[in-house]
Amino acid sequence: MLKTYSLTKDTLLASSESNIKNSSVVYVYGDEREYIESFEHKYDLKIGNILTFDDRVAYDTMIDRNDEKSLLVSLLFPKLHEGGDLDNLRTSVVFLVLKNKLIIFTKQKLKFIPELLSNMVLRDVNNFIEEVLLKLVQKDFYVMLNDLRGVKEKIDDLDSKISTSGPIKPTFADLLTLQKYMTALSTTYGANHKALDFIKKKFTTNDIDFTTKKIIDEIYDTSDTMDRIILAYGQYLDDLENMINNMISYQLNMIMKTLTELSIVLTIPAIIFGFWGINVDVPFQKSSYGVFAVLIIAVILSLICWFWMQRKKYL
Numbered sequence: 173m174l175k176t177y178s179l180t181k182d183t184l185l186a187s188s189e190s191n192i193k194n195s196s197v198v199y200v201y202g203d204e205r206e207y208i209e210s211f212e213h214k215y216d217l218k219i220g221n222i223l224t225f226d227d228r229v230a231y232d233t234m235i236d237r238n239d240e241k242s243l244l245v246s247l248l249f250p251k252l253h254e255g256g257d258l259d260n261l262r263t264s265v266v267f268l269v270l271k272n273k274l275i276i277f278t279k280q281k282l283k284f285i286p287e288l289l290s291n292m293v294l295r296d297v298n299n300f301i302e303e304v305l306l307k308l309v310q311k312d313f314y315v316m317l318n319d320l321r322g323v324k325e326k327i328d329d330l331d332s333k334i335s336t337s338g339p340i341k342p343t344f345a346d347l348l349t350l351q352k353y354m355t356a357l358s359t360t361y362g363a364n365h366k367a368l369d370f371i372k373k374k375f376t377t378n379d380i381d382f383t384t385k386k387i388i389d390e391i392y393d394t395s396d397t398m399d400r401i402i403l404a405y406g407q408y409l410d411d412l413e414n415m416i417n418n419m420i421s422y423q424l425n426m427i428m429k430t431l432t433e434l435s436i437v438l439t440i441p442a443i444i445f446g447f448w449g450i451n452v453d454v455p456f457q458k459s460s461y462g463v464f465a466v467l468i469i470a471v472i473l474s475l476i477c478w479f480w481m482q483r484k485k486y487l
Contacts, residue, residue: 175199184292231370243269248360261356441470
């Protein structure tokens with residue numbers, strides 16, 4: 173689908189989709205092959221491939237037949253709330269910066285893009301494309317930061333489950349999901365750094381205004397914050413995994429210890445019953461209470477063995 177926005181004075185307003193040519197900003201999402209292929213043919217781009225293979229970013233400077241310079245920049249955006257396979261935890265956002273038009277491509281609709289574009293008030297209408305792009309990138313990073321903070325709640329939930337229920341099967345599933353999240357996020361942030369450096373290089377000049385510089389600096393600060401948070405979360409999950417493994421080893425040792433104790437204690441009655449079962453004369457053989465006597469002897473010796481192992485701290 174297409175959503176178009178036109179610049180009216182200093183504000184972006186939603187316009188009719190039929191007004192694509194005169195629109196200042198166009199948001200393309202879903203299956204719009206004809207529109208995408210028209211730009212691929214004009215600028216010799218592979219926008220469809222970038223949207224399909226969302227494991228890397230793309231950035232380039234292009235010059236068309238009229239010597240007009242255009243920029244292509246793509247960012248990765250995580251989709252943690254959708255879960256699923258590792259390959260489905262990211263999507264690409266492609267920005268095509270033309271002379272007087274900004275075109276945004278995504279495979280699926282991202283809610284924050286039309287929400288931000290609608291009624292966006294611009295400070296400098298002469299450089300509105302640059303301002304809109306930077307604000308979109310800034311919002312992109314803010315959304316990623318909020319999603320990353322949401323991971324902390326999942327980690328806290330996992331920590332609570334381990335404290336109350338121990339390392340049960342659902343715990344391993346939750347830990348695996350969080351580790352996939354960390355992998356998707358770390359690769360996303362690493363790739364976005366390259367695209368961010370490209371944007372800074374193209375938009376930072378000697379006569380850059382203070383507001384533009386401030387937005388770029390805030391984006392870098394947000395990126396650095398995410399790097400620190402994901403490093404801390406990743407280390408905590410590693411420690412959590414080691415703790416789970418230690419708990420499993422401890423439980424296994426306790427089970428083996430209990431089985432060993434039982435086998436030692438039960439060995440004594442087996443020996444006694446075997447002794448009274450041999451084909452020779454044995455005590456209590458002719459007594460009507462012989463069975464009970466043998467049982468009492470077996471219990472007494474087993475208890476003596478049990479208390480002796482407790483005293484020796486074997487139990």
